[in-house]
Amino acid sequence: MLPVFDSSFWDIPSAWWQASTVTMGIGVAIAVIGALTLLAAASSFLPHILKTPKHTRLLGSLQLLAAVMICGGLVMYPIGWDNREVRESCGKGANVYNLGKCSVSWSSHLLVGSVALLMLCFGLSFCAARHKPSNPHTDPLRI
Secondary structure: OOOOOOOOHHHOOOHHHHHHHHHHHHHHHHHHHHHHHHHHHHOOOOHHHHOOHHHHHHHHHHHHHHHHHHHHHHHHHHHHHHOHHHHHHHOOOOEOOEOOOOOOOHHHHHHHHHHHHHHHHHHHHHHHHHOOOOOOOOOOOOO
16 A cells, blocks of 8 residues: 655745745756657657747757756755754754755756756757758758
């Protein structure tokens, strides 16, 4: 039998952590919507999306917006380290951007890596928007 957790958004102990949760959630939702749109375009459900530079720039801008939202949440999260729960766990030295005796886990490093990948995809989408085929019949990017 699975345990039942009776918790809500309002049980998050810091207002900064709540804001970080919302900001990162919106950023991840935008990134997923952009990824699903690109997947649909690449798998020929919506091939017309990749044909115009306007659409590729729009999808790239969505990736940039997602990266900015996730970065904003990543910057907000350590501001909440000055609450009582963190000080009880990590010592009295815990404060804003200082975890005291605790350390940051590998998930934070993965989050930074995912933001870097979103920024790379943003740059590549603008490079793809500038691509002009020399011969449209033999262009490898032609859909």
